[in-house]
Amino acid sequence: MSGRGLSRRELLARSGAFAGGALLLGSGWNPARALGQGAAPEWFEPPHVTSVGGVLSTQLRVAEGSVPIGTAAGTLPTRAVVYENTYPGPTLDIHAGDTLKVDFINRAPKQTNLHTHGLHVSPKKPSDDVLLMIDPGHSFHYRYDVPDDHPGGTLWYHAHRHMLTDNQVFGGMFGLLIVRGELDRIEGIAGLPERQFQFSQMEVVDGQVADASSSSLSDQVTLVNGRYQPTLQMTTGQTQRWRLSNTSSVFLRVELQGHPLHVIAVDGNALPQTEAHDLIEIAPGSRFDVLVQPEAAGTFELRSLSWKSLGVFYESMVPVPQVLAQISVTGDPPTAPAPLPTTLLPLHDLRHVHVDRRRTFRLEEREPRGTGDEAGFEYFINGRLFDASYINTQVPLGATEEWEFRNLTYEPHPLHIHVNPFQVVAINGDRSRAENHYRDTALIPPFGSLTIRHRFLDYTGIFVMHCHILFHEDHGMMELIEVYDPKKGPGPRRLPGMAMDHDHMGM
Ligand SMILES: [Cu+2]
Structure with missing residues (x-):
């Protein structure tokens, strides 16, 4: 557990206090890592x-x-x-x-x-x-x-x-x-060759995957489908659909050298129009569907960038800037690339609908700096640690609600809500930053706020919302939501027989 540099808890403890150190190598990406070591692995995707x-x-x-x-x-x-x-x-x-x-x-x-x-x-x-x-x-x-x-x-x-x-x-x-x-039937998307990029953080120690709680970011690399800087082959003029999935607990900023990423969906929810972005921010747990269309031959790097330009509070849970994959493009220049789809699917825009109820959730945390005691790290929603026997929020089926998440901590937290997607309608109270699509995972800015609207259609039952930095989730930042049948009314908040009490679950 020790002797391999900073442990995660040491890093967590230090990341808020230090403005420099291992997390901040340069303003963009780390050229030392770009050189690579040995032959780049071939492209791999699981069965x-x-x-x-x-x-x-x-x-x-x-x-x-x-x-x-x-x-x-x-x-x-x-x-x-x-x-x-x-x-x-x-x-x-x-x-x-x-x-x-x-x-x-x-x-x-x-x-x-x-x-x-x-x-x-x-x-x-x-x-x-x-x-x-x-x-x-x-x-x-x-x-x-x-x-x-x-x-x-x-x-x-x-x-x-x-x-x-x-x-x-x-x-x-x-x-x-x-x-x-429906998205897959749109002309220009239907039938495209697809590639997947499952991003994960990894540290291997003595031939074994490290324990997450004792692995530090500075000892980890970001893998693509379990490979380190693999090479993907493409041909000029080809259009590929890439499925990007951030399975890690770190915030990624991704760019493809010299090429825009044409975003068609976020978290499995279509955009109204294809949007070209030079840089996309993928929070832990989030996914992007993008179209990529190289016109000229060459080798281009897919890179994970620094968050430093966003300010001092975007240093926590950010990996070392690095190359994620090499895109090797061969072939003659095409006469004309195939046109990309422009109009995708209409949005049922929740900005302009009646809201049945507004709720506020406060995010706080306690990180005992320097003590090294993992049990001392606690992450709260409205002052509470996760309690699997208590339903914090009860919503009638069919309701439309607006929820504001106020982040009182120094670091961003990625909000994830199960079952129903949501629309971001304000960031830091600014309604002009509303989004034109749904998602299931969103960044709550440090010392800022995120406001969402969502509808509870189709399903009654009990599910969770939580921070998708999984260390935070495991240490309390999660709570139960119940969607109930309005004809029957809400059930009891206290669930008998649920033994998953936060204080008694150590294994
Ligand atoms: Cu968190």
């Missing part, structure tokens, strides 16, 4: 499993195994607890209207479970219930009925067992979940 006849029935077996994982010294066999003996897990590829059935088998030594991040499905067992805990040696049959009108886009799945989530996801328990819907 796809695709639905047939409206059903995807598959197995996710959790077990420790030896899987290839990238390091700066090359791709090496590494001990890790993963799904189906692959890092990342298999890509699940379904259509709106499908039924997803997962035979979930826990052969790992600790409890775990499964969350389908971004999927608009019931939060009740056997669907997306993250309060379930699957014991070692046990199995569970998850079943998700995906609605016919589910948005098409890029989602992901991962472990969500409270207080173990950070370690399990960092350790490899995640994968991509693709839903194909």
Whole structure:
């Protein structure tokens, strides 16, 4: 645990106090890392499993195994607890209207479970219930009925067992979940070749994935599909659809050298029009669907940049600026690249609808600097640590609500809400910064605020919202929401028999 530089808790403790140090190497990216070491690995994507006849029935077996994982010294066999003996897990590829059935088998030594991040499905067992805990040696049959009108886009799945989530996801328990819907039928998007970029933070120690709670950012590299700086081949004039997924707990700012990224969806929610961006900010847990169209031959770097230009409070949970992948483009210049789609899908804009209720949530934290005691780190919503036996917020089905999150801490927190997507309608109270699309994960600025609107349609049940810096989630920054049938009224706030008390869950 010690002797390998700063531990995460030391880093957390120091990151707020230091304006320099390991997190701030230059203003853009780190040229030392750009040089690379050895031959760049070939492009890798985990195996796809695709639905047939409206059903995807598959197995996710959790077990420790030896899987290839990238390091700066090359791709090496590494001990890790993963799904189906692959890092990342298999890509699940379904259509709106499908039924997803997962035979979930826990052969790992600790409890775990499964969350389908971004999927608009019931939060009740056997669907997306993250309060379930699957014991070692046990199995569970998850079943998700995906609605016919589910948005098409890029989602992901991962472990969500409270207080173990950070370690399990960092350790490899995640994968991509693709839903194909209306967006995928638009001319210019339909049939495009696709590539996935699952970004993860990684440190390998003695042939084994490091423990998340003792790994420091300065000892980690950012991988793409489990590879370190892999090379992707493209040809001039080709259009590819890239599915970018930030599975890590760090904030990424991503650019492709010399090329705009044409964004078509955020968190699996289509934009009204394709938007070209030179730089996209991908919060922990968030995803972007982008179109890329190189016109000239050459090698171009996909880079993760510094956040330094945003100010001193954007230093926490930011990786070392680095090259993420090399894009090798070959071929003659095309006569004309295929036109990109412009109009995508209309937005049901929540800025102009009646709001049934407004709520405010206050984010605070306690980080005992220098003590090194992990248990002392606490992250609060409205002064409370997560309590799995208490429903903090009750909402009638059918309601439209506006929620404001006030961040009273020095660092950004990525808000994620299960089941229902939301629209950002203000940042720091500024309504001109509203967004024209939905998302399921959003950055709450340090010492600032995020205001969202969302509708609670289709599903009653109990689910969570939380910070997607998983260390923060595991240490309290999460709470229960219940959507109830207004004809029946809200249920009791105190849930009998829920033993997942924050103070009694150490494993
Ligand atoms: Cu947080």
